[in-house]
Amino acid sequence: MNNRTIRAILEKIEQAGRILVVSHSSPDGDAIASTLALANALREMGRDVVAFNADPVPQPLQFLPGAETMVHDLAGIASFDLGFLLDAGELRRAEAPLDEICRTLINIDHHPYSESFGEINYVDEKASATGALIYRLLKAGGYTISPEVALCIYTAILSDTGSFRYSNADPEAFRIAAEMVEQGAINPWDVAGGLYESQDEKRLRLLALSLATLYVSPCGSFASLTLTDEMMHRTGAGHEHTDGFVNYPRSIRGVEVAILFRQIGPEVYKVGFRSKGRVDVGALARQLGGGGHHNAAGAEVQGSLEDVRGLVFSRLHIGSAAD
Numbered sequence: 001m002n003n004r005t006i007r008a009i010l011e012k013i014e015q016a017g018r019i020l021v022v023s024h025s026s027p028d029g030d031a032i033a034s035t036l037a038l039a040n041a042l043r044e045m046g047r048d049v050v051a052f053n054a055d056p057v058p059q060p061l062q063f064l065p066g067a068e069t070m071v072h073d074l075a076g077i078a079s080f081d082l083g084f085l086l087d088a089g090e091l092r093r094a095e096a097p098l099d100e101i102c103r104t105l106i107n108i109d110h111h112p113y114s115e116s117f118g119e120i121n122y123v124d125e126k127a128s129a130t131g132a133l134i135y136r137l138l139k140a141g142g143y144t145i146s147p148e149v150a151l152c153i154y155t156a157i158l159s160d161t162g163s164f165r166y167s168n169a170d171p172e173a174f175r176i177a178a179e180m181v182e183q184g185a186i187n188p189w190d191v192a193g194g195l196y197e198s199q200d201e202k203r204l205r206l207l208a209l210s211l212a213t214l215y216v217s218p219c220g221s222f223a224s225l226t227l228t229d230e231m232m233h234r235t236g237a238g239h240e241h242t243d244g245f246v247n248y249p250r251s252i253r254g255v256e257v258a259i260l261f262r263q264i265g266p267e268v269y270k271v272g273f274r275s276k277g278r279v280d281v282g283a284l285a286r287q288l289g290g291g292g293h294h295n296a297a298g299a300e301v302q303g304s305l306e307d308v309r310g311l312v313f314s315r316l317h318i319g320s321a322a323d
Contacts, residue, residue: 131156
């Protein structure tokens, strides 16, 4: 099926003149790097390409080639022959009327339960990252991967596998990363430095406030951090500075599930989940109206912080008991 799907996508690219490449809002490393990998490759093929995200490129990812070309407002931009929505899972996460401005829309994703909103849906939940799917597509099309595109693909996979620490770091992820490095254009330390060693001071100050909220359940199987609007205002940080915060409670010995409660509005919280593998947090997130993977998922929940925490913790107690 995938080979047929890839051939169908390549045919659409061949027929298209103007192309839009988009990923989900509040983008992570895979979202931005996959967008730029595909957009840069298509430009090298001679296509007229617009890369879009509803939110700014996070500072640690601004070293990626083409990051400066990404737009954040589609108002006044004409329609497109072809549109790609990457790594999103749901059409609404693009925060743009893609189905209205794109003659053909293609969904490329590795999230389970990804919506079939595209005319073509290339979804493989076993893939380590959406960047791996972009790699497969480009290789199948006979494209010679340039150093700029290689850097984006490598970064997408490095980011979404947690520097090859997560369970999705499969043999394909290592093979693709090795091939990108073997080209000689990628210095792994430079990429790691860009991602992890160039933080804004305000991010660390926000992390300090968040760590002060650390909660570990009496059973020791789950733990959480909280971020409020007041903390964001106090430090001057934005949501782009919160990436990776949820991994701190997950690093505690014995914790199976980590949760980050991040306020995004009056009595509205974005709840991020990370699991070490025993608990399917994707299923939990879907119960709350969200979605994601077995080990990484999220949902938006309305209510006071006390009510949201109570709801989530009660579901985790049920899950722990059932487990």
